[in-house]
Amino acid sequence: MTDRPDDTAAPRDADELTDAVSDLGKTDTDRLEAVQEHNDSLEERLPDSSELPRTHGTPGQG
Incomplete structure (x- = not known):
């Protein structure tokens, strides 16, 4: 399987x-x-870590 779109x-x-x-x-x-x-x-427009959504934490809590 490939991750390239059709x-x-x-x-x-x-x-x-x-x-x-x-x-x-x-x-x-x-x-x-x-x-x-x-x-x-492009690099200047990247959000810093405080602007990124949290992707870690306790599984099952939301």
Whole structure:
């Protein structure tokens, strides 16, 4: 059994991946910096542990 949903996109070939990232910048360095900025942005939006629901405790109590 797999944990991938049925509507998962088919794997992309190298040309498709190149096209997909081409709008991120002209050079590899530009593209890597764009991805790093995106990752940093995602990290900033992650909730801290006080904002997460509790997932531990005594089983059966709710």
